[in-house]
Amino acid sequence: MDTKKLRQKILDLAIRGKLVPQDPNDEPASVLLERIKAEKEQLIKDGKIKRSKKSASSDTSPYENVPFEIPENWAWCKPSDVFIINHRNNAEDTIEVGFVPMPLIKDGYHYQHSYESVLWKTVKTGYTHFTNGDFGLAKITPCFENRKSVIFNNLPNGIGAGTTELHILRPIMIDVKYVSYFYSSEEFISYGIKNFSGAVGQQRISKEVIEDFGFALPPQKEQNRIIEAVEKWFSIIDQLEQEQTDLKNAIKRAKSKILDLAIHGKLVPQDPNDEPAIDLLRRINPSFKPCDNAHYKNLPFEIPESWVWVKHNDILEISGGAQPGKSYFSSVQLPNYIRLYQIRDYGDTPIPVYIPIELASKQTRKGDILLARYGGSLGKVFIAEDGAYNVAMAKIIFRYEQPINKDYVYYYYLSDIYQNKLKEISRTAQAGFNSNDFNEMFFPLPPINEQKRVVLEIKKYSELLDNIIAEL
Template sequence: MTELPNGWISTSLGAVVDYGRTEKVEPCDIRPDEWVLELEDIEKDTSTLLQKRLFSDRNPKSTKNRFAAGDILYGKLRPNLNKVILATQPGVCSTEILPLRCPEGVEPQFVFYALKRAEFLDYVTQVNHGNDMPRLGTEAGRAAALPLAPTDEQRRIVAKLDSLRTRSSRARYELDRIPKLIERYKKAFLRAALSGDVTAAKEERTTARPDVEYDLTIRAPVSWKRLAIADICNIVGGSQPSKSTFCNQCKPGYVRLIQIRDYKSDKHLTYIPRSLARRFCEKNDIMIGRYGPPIFQILRGLEGAYNVALMKAEPNTEVVHREFLYWLLQSPDLLTYVEVESKRTAGQDGVNKSHLLKFPVFLPEKNEQLRILYKIKHAMAWLDRITSEHTRANALLTKLDQAILARAFRGELVPQDPNDEPASTLLERIAASRTTTPAKNRKQQRGEL
C-alpha cells in the first residue's frame, strides 16, 4: 500500500467494523410492511438500488439478516459484482448480504467508498472461495486492508466523493441513453430505407395492410412491386439428431451443430456426426431465430449444420439481392407482425412460418436495391462508430471513478488538517470499546437479542 499521510493508519476492515456479526430474523417475525432486500435488487458496480420491495410483495420463506438505517449492505456472494449500498431505512436482507455498522467516529460513507475501490475488488477476487458461486469468507473479509483517515478528514473526503459521484452518475445516465437512441435511429432509418424515403422520397406512394388484428400499414413508392415474403425467399427449417449423439469436441466425421446462442458466444460448442446432419448453412447465409425471447433474430456468420430453433432464408435471386433480403427481414414492421402473431401453446414465443410467408413486401428493381444498400451500409457504419465511442466512454468513466477513489484513499483528494485527531487514536478507542463492552451488551446495542 502507498505510504499514507500523517494522521492516517493502515488497518483492516475487521478492526473497524464487526464484520460478519449479524442479527438473524425468521419470516414469521418480519412485518408485512418491512423492506426486504435481495442481491438482485442492487445493480452491479453502480450501487444503484433497482427496486425496493416489501415483505408482503415477496413473502420470503428463508431466514434474513436485519439491518438499520445507515448500515452498509455488502453482497458477499460473487463479490466481484461489487454490490454494496447504504441503507436509507431499516429492513431485512438476504443472508448473502452482510450489514456492516460503523462505530462512532467512522463515517459509513467512508467505508462504503472503501469497499468500492479497485484494490478491495482485486483482493476479494483473489481470496473468495467457491467456483460456480464464489463467496467472500468472514475471516478474509475481516482481514481486508482499510486505510483509515481521521474522523474530520473522513467527512471532508465523503463530501467531495459524494459531489463527484453525483456528476459521474449524471454522465453515466446520459451515456446509458445512447444505446436506446441508436436502436431507435436504426429502426427509423431502416423503415425509411425500405419504404423508399431515402432514394425515392418524391414519388407517389402506395400502401398495403397485412391481415392482422391491429393497425399496420406498409408504404412504398408506386413503382415498387408488391410481393410477399414467400415470393422473395424460401424458408428452410432446421434439423437435429437425438441429443445422445451430441459431442462437445470436434472429431473426424463430425460437424458443428449451430444453435441460436452460438451467434453470441462459443461457450457451448456442440458437434454431431455429419452422417446425421440434414440442414447446413454457410457464413453468408441468412438465418432466422425461430424461438425466443427474443424471437425473429436475423443472424449470420457461422457455418455448419443448424438445429430446429433456426431457419434459413434462401433468397430468390431473380428479384432480390441477398444483402437486401438480410436488411428487409429486419424491418421493424415485419418484426411487429411476427411478434404479435407468433405465440406457442407451451408459452414460448415462436415464429409461425406460414404466417411469416404471407407478409406483404414492396420490392424495388435490383439496381435501386443496390442504391438503398449503399445508404444502409453507410448509416449503419456511422452508428457502429458511435456505439464504439460509447463503449470507450463508459470504460473511461469507470477508470475515472476508480482513479478518484484511489486518490481519496491515498489522502490526495482533500487537504489534511494537522489539528485533526489521528486515526490511530480513533482505532484505539474502537478496540477499547470492544474490550470493555461485553459481547452480550454489544448485541443488545445492535438489537441482537
Template sequence: MTPADDFCYIDIGSIDNKNQKLSDEENIITANKAPSRARKIVAIGDILYSTVRPYLHNMCVVDRSFSHQPIASTGFAALTCHTGFYNEFLFYYLMSPDFDAYANDTDNAKGIAYPAINDNKLYRALIPVPPESEQKRIVEKIKEALPYVATYGVAYSETESLNNTFPDRLKKSILQEAVQGKLVPQDPADEPASILLERIRAEKEQLIKTGKIKPDKHKSVIFRRDNSHYEKLDGIECCIDDEIPFEIPGSWVWERWGSISQSIQYGYNAPAKDCGRIKMVRISDIQDNSVLWETVPYCDIKENEISTYLLQPNDILFARTGGTVGKSYLVQEVPEEAIYAGYLIRTRYSQWLCPQYLKFFMESELYWSQLRNGTIATAQPNCNGKTLGKMLLPIPPLSEQYRIVERVNALFDYCNSI
C-alpha cells in the first residue's frame, strides 16, 4: 500500500549484514516523497529477509519501536510468525546453510548481476518445525555458542591472513638478513670488499679514458675514519653516519649505487608497433621476473642510436613511474635484439659484482625504504636515475656475494613450498 503519512523507511542500507542488525538511525520520509518500493508495513518481532542476493544475509529481526510507522522496501520479504512459531528460531534457520542452498539455487534465485528469489519461491520453502519449547532451547544454545563462533572466526581470519602473507614476509626477512651480512658466515680467506671496490674504480676509470662510458658528474668515495663513515663528494668530506642504517661485517663496505654502476640510462621513447626494426621491452612486458618475449612489440629507431639502448644479459631494468615504480628486473637472456622503453631505466655495472646479489638488494627493505624517500608522490608516482644513483648498498666480498645468492635461492625455494 502507498503510505498516507510520514513513515520510517527501511531499505537494504538499513541492515548491518555482518551482524544482522537493524540500524538505530531512522530514515523518516514524508508521504509525498515515498519511494515506489516503500510498500511493506512491518512491526516489532517481524523478520526482514532481503530477497535480492540472499547470500549477503541482509536480514534482521525488527527489535525496536519507531517514532513513525515503519515501512520496508519491496526488496524484503516481511515475515510475521504465527502463534507457536518462535521468530528467532525462524531467523536462525534462514541463516543456515540448508536454507542458503535453497534460496541461492539457480532454480530459485533468478538474475545474473543481482540474483533474487521471489516471494512465491520463498514461501514454498520447507522448514523443519520442532515444538515451541524446543525452538526456544535451540535458540538459547545458538546464542550461547555464537560468541565462541565469533572468536573462532577472528582466529581463523588471522590464521588465513598469516598463511597468505607468511611466505612473502619470510622472504623479506631473509633478504634483510642477507644484506646485513647475517645469512652466511664470513670467510677470513675472502678478499675484502674494499679491495674489490678498488678494482671496480680502476675498471671504471679505464672505461672513462677510452670513452666507453661517461665520467660521474659527482664523484663519491665512502671511507671509515675514527669509527665513523665519511663520504668524499666533489672533493668535500662529510660524515654520513646518520645515513648508515645498520652495522655490516668488517670485510664489507658501504657504497653508492652510482659509484659501482657504469651507466644509469633512461629508455627510448617510441610508439609500439606490430613490426619494426627492433623489439622494445616495456614495463607491462615484465611479469613475475621474466619478459614475455613473444608479446614484446617492435619499434623504429635510428641505427646509430641502437647501441645506447641495446639490452645485454645482466643488465638491470628499473621501473621509474606508475604503479610498479621501483620494481626491477635482471636481464638473464636476450633471445633477439631488443631495447627498452622510456618508462624504464637500465643500470649496467662492473663484472666484479654478482648480478643476482644486486637484484636481491633491489628486493630488500633497505632498497625500498630509500626508494620511498626519493619518490615524488604525485597521482603517477615516479623517481629518477638520481634516486638510484644515490642509494647506499652494502657490498660483501665477491665470493660471499655468490654464497649469499646460493643461500637465498635455497631458502626462497623452501618458502615457495610452504
C-alpha cells in the first residue's frame, strides 16, 4: 500500500467536497465569503493591512474555467479576497521574533509540525512576518514539490519571520487546517509546478500563482467536518505506516538472526559424512594451523565439531581500491576505457565514470565481494560488476578457493562478527579500516558441503522476507 498516495487521495477528495456529505442546513459559502470580505474591508479601513492589487483591480470572477467542480453550497473565490498573503507586521525593532528557516519545515501532509527556531532581536526589513495560526508554504524547488508547509504555533511573542523561501497565508474566518489541506493537494501542487519560474537550480512559484489558482471555499461547518474526517483517516494511515515500519524492523532483525544462526552452526544440521573443515585445509596446506589450540583462549563462541576457527587473514585478503586523477574521468565509455565503480554506483542514483584501462590498477570481476572502507557506507557489502573499484572500497581475495564458498563469505561480512569488528576498529566513519586491522578477527569455517547448505537456507529465508517487504 502506497500510504503517501492514499493521503493525497484523501486530500483531493476533501477539496472537491467528496470526502464528507453536504448539509443543506449549513450557511452557504457565498454568505461566508461576503462576511470575510466585510472583515477584510474593516482591516483595510483600520489601517492594519493594505488593499491588494488583485482585490483593487476588479470584482469580476476570473474563474470561467474552474479547476474542478465543487458542491452547490461551496464557492470559488480569489485567494487575495480571503487571505492576507505575505503580510509584513509593523514590529518594533526590539521585539524578539522566531526565525524559521526552510530546512526546519516538514512535509505538508500533517497540519502541525514541531520545529526549532532561532531568535532575532531585530525584525529585518524585507522578510515576511507571520503570527501564530498563519500558514507557511514553500515556494522553491524541491521543497514545494515535496509539499513542505507549516502551521505556525508557539512563536516567541507570537510573531515570526521567514525568508523569501516561504509564502505566508493568513486566513480570515477559514480554518487554517483546511487551508493546509487545500494547498497540499495534488491539484494545486501540479498547477504550481507547471508555473515554476527562474533558474533551473532555484525555481520558484510566485505570489501570483497562489492568487490565480482559485480557492474552493466550503461552508464553515463543512470545513470542520472535513478536518475531522481527514484527521481520522490520517490517523489510520499513521497506524498503517507504523505497522509497516514495525514489520520492516522485525524483518531486519529476522535476517540478522538468520545470519547469526548460520555462523554459529545452528541454521542447518551437521552431516557426519561431511569432510571436517580442518582436514580439507590441511590437505591444501599441510602446515595450516587452526585457532583451536591453547594459544587461542578468546574464541567468540562455540562451533560444531566439524567446523574450525581460522584467522580471517589466513584465508582471506583485503585489497584496497585505487583510481587515477579526476582529469582522466569520462562520463561516457571511450575505446580502451573501463567503468570505475564507486560506492554510490551501488545505490539508487549511480553516476557512470570511466577511466583508461591502463590506469585501472585495481579491477574486479562480476560476483566479486566488495566492502565499503569508510564514510557513511562503512559496513556495507556489495557484489561487484566487471570494472575497476575506487579507494572507498576493498575487494576480498581468497587465499584458497577450494575450501570456501563465495556466498558463505558474503554472508559472513553481513553478520555481526564482522560488523561489530568494524565498530571496534573504526573510531570514526572516516577512519575506515586497513587489511591488517583483521589480523585478530576470527572466521568460523564449516565443511564445504555444509557451507553450501547454509547458503541455500539463507537464500530461501531471504527471498521469503524480501517478498514480504515487496508486498508492503
